[in-house]
Amino acid sequence: MNFSLARTSLIAEADMIGIAGERAVCDPRGVLYFPELRLLAVSDLHLEKGSSLARRGTLIPPYDTGATLLRLQAVISDYQPSIVISLGDSFHDGGGAERMHASFRERLEALMAGRDWFWVAGNHDPEAPADLPGETVRELAIGSLLFRHEPSKVRVEGEIAGHLHPCARIVQRGRSVRRRCFAGDGGRMIMPAFGAYTGSLNVLDRAYAGLFRLESLMAYMLGSDRIFAISRSMLRPG
Amino acid sequence: MTVEPRLAEQNAAIALPEPFLRWFGEKGWSPRAHQIELLAKAQSGQSVLLIAPTGAGKTLAGFLPSLTELAVRPRRKPGQAHRGIHTLYISPLKALAVDIERNLGKPVEEIGLPISIETRTGDTPSHKRQRQKLVPPDILLTTPEQLALLIAAPDARRFFEDLRYVVLDELHSLVTSKRGHLLALGLARLRNYVPGLQTIGLSATVAEPDELRRWLVSQNPPPGSKGPAMAGLITVAGGAKPDISILDSRERVPWSGHSARYAIPEIYEAIKRHRTTLLFVNTRSQAELLFQELWRANEDSLPIALHHGSLDVGQRRRVEKAMGENALRAIVATSTLDLGIDWGDVDLVVHVGAPKGASRLAQRIGRANHRMDEPSKAILIPANRFEVLECRAALDANYLGAQDTPPLITGALDVLSQHVLGVACGAPFDADHLFEEVRSAAPYAGLARETFDRVVDFVATGGYALKNYERYARIRRTKDGLWRVSHPRVAQQYRLNVGTIVEMPELNVRYVRQGRGMAGRGGPVLGKIEEYFAETLRPGDNFLFAGKVLRFEGIRENECVVSNGAGANIIVPSYAGGKFPLSTYLADQVRGMLADSDRWQALPEQVADWLRLQKEKSVLPKRGDLLVETFPRGNRHYMVAYPFEGRLAHQTLGMLLTRRLERANARPLGFVATDYSLAVWALDDMAALFKARKPSLAALFDEDMLGDDLEAWLNDSWMLKRTFRTCAVIAGLIEKRFPGQEKSGRQVTVSADLIYDVLRSHEPDHILLQATRTDASAGLLDVSRLAEMLSRVRGRIMHKHLEQISPLAVPVMLEIGKESVNGGANDSLLMEAADLVEEAMGRG
Incomplete structure (x- = not known):
């Protein structure tokens, strides 16, 4: 395997975190990369959310799919993974893949070419996306890791999930900063939503109750060019 | 008033039906000349703009054409279809519509007119709205939003087909906002339904009456009609000159700040000497602070109330009612009370803080003594030294009758x-x-x-x-x-x-009993608070709201939960709205006063001394000039400019100047803006840069900053997102x-x-x-004003390098640190938080 220079320089030791013994890069763009496995995980793309809302009369700009794919393209070209896992809610609804503009479909297929691509089923897209390559799975176990869309109620070491769109908020010098974040306690990790139109839910919300060992919960907040690891005591609700 | 009663009576006899004349006679009144003139113009088919001060009988004048016409209209025979609306009255405030219903209902009843008058606002129950559609009243009192809704209904054309008049109250305040645009479009639609429709605009004095006259009529008359593109105009001269004074305090007037805390004892004395005092402030935070301070001084337990837009509606209504019944001795209020609602016997208006505009001051002072032939009494309380100058300028302007209402803007x-x-x-x-x-x-x-x-x-x-x-x-x-x-x-x-x-996202402030924390339930809602403020609070923080010290418990869904608070470190919420910038007109007056030392005699001694000292240590700019001072302080270099163009324009200027200084490698660190001046500080000596013409001061202030620099900065600005x-x-x-x-x-x-x-x-x-x-340029950024200023001072920038801070620079320098000016990314805050974590964990 040939690691290009550009790629290795991306993997700074500071951004490496451990999940159930596996080491991963926590990328500030909101993806996880496992160098040993050459595996990239991305969650909650919500492609075609714009057109999904447009069907109900809210005509927000139809560029979200394009914007999301552009960002995904940048990440993939940096890491050149051999495995990509899209961790569910890849499309905002079951008809999303069908509605996708031809130019976007081409772009997506070009990204998928030459890689093992897994579509994990999500609550928004329980079925395989229409006419797209890749394998649709309910969940996926690789090494000590288990990839699934919704985090399970009981604690599972090594579980990597999405679904909740975590964000965190701090107040520093009287100013409030809210960012999307990875939320993890060393054993399980919940990934931020990647899609351009995805909102987020504070990790202190009751929807997360029971998911983490609170004393070791960390929010890895997304900065513009690095991750900021913030411990639970600094976090604010809302 | 210069009405010749005889003539007015003669004209009245011609224009007014008999029952009206009898009613005026019974009351011992005679119709005022402008009322008759308006009636005559309307009867000749014209639309009319009536400009008159408060208390001139504007409302009755506006409705006379409708009332006289309705009085002689044949009654509907049983079995005939119901007629549509005859007159539509539109006001900016729901409360005003309700008020008019009461005030108009009285004469209508006394004259014995068979006229139905009803309101239709957001509060009108749906069964009443439906009934109004089936059986429309003769006169409907409503708001611009309700008009938009009526137009969007499938039966709109039928509903309005009998419409004769639209009466627009407080037109001067309606036309300057987007509500005015919506209303103008609604009127255009009504004119489409009823081509002969006449409008009657009622307004306070404005700078450009012709703008309003055009606004009232079609600017695009159908071919063949030779109608003028302006409504007729009737102007009633102002009543008695108000008796306004500026507080000449025994205390020292502070350099900066907005609380006017120094003057509390004197304000309290004034309240005690008068029946009812109305205290105006510019922002809700100032209202909360002033209210708190007054109660601290209130040894006699006088009934003093608080009124501002964030308070719960029920509480506001209670205050309004108590005021109408003359049960209050003083009310602290913001602009929610600005418009023409009738109040009880206010005999003193106190304006705390500078009025920011001469016409706004005139409006507010109009509150006192709501009878136009008696002089209103008002005291201005400047909160700092620059405000003393501003108050003086506003006062002179009021006597001169000068006006500075904002210009109308192009439809959004x-x-x-x-x-x-x-x-x-x-x-x-x-x-x-x-x-x-x-x-x-x-x-x-x-x-x-x-x-x-x-x-x-x-x-x-x-x-x-x-x-x-x-x-x-x-x-x-x-x-x-x-x-x-x-x-x-x-x-x-x-x-x-x-x-x-469109409101900023807000949270209800929900009160719970102390000690119950977030588990407490069911207390009253005290009002609304902006979400971004609530987000900066920690549980246990004390803040001032609705005149109470409250303890922040937490945020629960869309509620901010609070209990009784106490303690010394009390935070005052700041509100995004309600901060008016200094008007262009008043700014020019202040510059004029600075330049002319003869006018300093009218100023309090301590303020005049301050200006004399400035003249001695530095220089005072001529009226049209821009003074820029530079001086070192600590290990930094400061530049202070005095454009007097208002805080918004100065903030924009500050952003653009720091970008340029960054490019010139002056290493700027920050800036702070007030209504009067702007301070920028840097690591490098800016005076040396100007001297070496790298860049020259003229180049730094060149108008071309409004091109690419503005564009580049704008795109990332939170203001644009908002x-x-x-x-x-x-x-x-x-x-x-x-x-x-x-x-x-x-x-x-x-x-x-x-x-x-x-x-x-x-x-x-x-x-x-x-x-x-377009919106951001006109609103939050005030770009047009900045552009005018930059072009005005071209070749007239006066640079003064000093060894130390000048007297004039003190106020803005005191603002440094009070206000966050860092427009950059928030990553630095995240970094601090992350570092704290690392430190605590013994890493890093």
């Missing part, structure tokens, strides 16, 4: 989008006809056809270059060439989102947030910020971004 495109959809909800429209109709409204008289077509395209499919939404169109052009709504759901959505007032959100809601792109909807959770809604980012990078010239930039 987001409002037009809303209107186009509303028209389609009412009835199918032809684009050519609607375009002509829209252009007949004064704010849209200059609208280009291409822009109009883009708006229609936006309403239909979002108007995106990527044509992806054709099948989801909200309106469609059918075979007959008419545009119609594609689905009944569209009309439903429209009705929920109508209007142009403005975009407002435009997107008004234009119907995203829906208004309603109380309770917050519960559905943040992750399901698409935030306006995300839409902004996507749209900006993929279609930067989209019509909504265009509307956003």
